[in-house]
Amino acid sequence: MVDGNQFPLTFTAHNFAVYVYNTRRCTVLYNHYDYTRLYESEDTGPPSSPDYRAKWGISGHVGIRNFPAPADVAWTSLDGTTHQAKIDIGEIFRDRRVRYAVAEEEVAAGRFPQGITPDPLIILEVNDRTLSVFMKAAVPTKELQIPGNRYSDFRDDVVPVWTHTY
Numbered sequence: 001m002v003d004g005n006q007f008p009l010t011f012t013a014h015n016f017a018v019y020v021y022n023t024r025r026c027t028v029l030y031n032h033y034d035y036t037r038l039y040e041s042e043d044t045g046p047p048s049s050p051d052y053r054a055k056w057g058i059s060g061h062v063g064i065r066n067f068p069a070p071a072d073v074a075w076t077s078l079d080g081t082t083h084q085a086k087i088d089i090g091e092i093f094r095d096r097r098v099r100y101a102v103a104e105e106e107v108a109a110g111r112f113p114q115g116i117t118p119d120p121l122i123i124l125e126v127n128d129r130t131l132s133v134f135m136k137a138a139v140p141t142k143e144l145q146i147p148g149n150r151y152s153d154f155r156d157d158v159v160p161v162w163t164h165t166y
Contacts, residue, residue, distance in 0.1 A: 002104045006115030009098040009137075015121045016089075017060030020044045022128040026075035030089070030124070031068040033061060047127075053158045058136055060121050066096060077129045083166045085131060089122060092133055092162045099135040101157040108140035108153065123158070132163040 001007075018028045018035035026039040034040075049055070067090030074084045098117050120137035138156045146152035 003107070004110035005104070005107050005112040007104050007112075009100070009112055009115055009117050009139075010096045011066070011098055011117050011120050011137075012096070013063055013065050013119045014093075015058075015060040015062045015119050016064055016124070017057070017121060018124045018126070019056065020075075020126045021047050022078050023126060024076040024078065024080065026073075026126050028071055028073050028124060028126065030071040031061070031064050035061070035124075053125075053134070056123060056136065056158060058121050058138060058156055060123070063119065066090065067093070071124060073124070073126060073131060075126055077166075079129075081129070081166075083129070085164075085166065087124060087131060087133065089124075089133070093122070093135075098137045098139075099159040099161055100137050100139045100155070101159055102139045102141060102155050106141055106143070108142050111140045130163060130165045133161045134158050135161055 020026045020039045021044055023044045025041050026036050028035045070086040070088040076082050098120050120135050123134040125132045136156055136158050138154050140154045144152045
């Protein structure tokens with residue numbers, strides 16, 4: 001227990017989002033939902049900027065109980081190679097620990113007395129031949145992240161968790 005917060009922080013449900021770059025086509029199915037209807041039969045371009053991940057949102061498909069069946073990913077990389085993979089989100093997060101980049105002593109006091117957070121966002125990125133999984137969780141902080149901005153009392157860093165190149 002640190003400042004009234006129980007660590008490690010854990011989660012019982014999550015949000016989920018998919019971002020696709022540099023593919024000729026792509027399909028991602030997770031929790032009976034097709035996240036990639038826009039990319040199924042057309043090329044996707046490169047990321048919009050070098051810091052593109054910092055621009056990812058925090059919502060996605062919300063309220064998914066931990067954990068449905070693995071995500072089914074089928075895609076064609078830029079070189080024309082067809083790939084298929086099952087990404088077991090439940091196995092990747094088997095400890096149910098929230099991944100974040102805030103030191104425990106910097107987390108706002110008393111916000112997590114049971115150590116359970118609101119649903120974090122799990123992100124699956126398909127980028128050419130590489131699949132990556134990230135977590136983004138809003139973690140309240142003791143100090144404002146932008147001095148003078150009262151709405152900046154949290155961090156929501158994109159934290160890499162798993163990656164594989166095919």
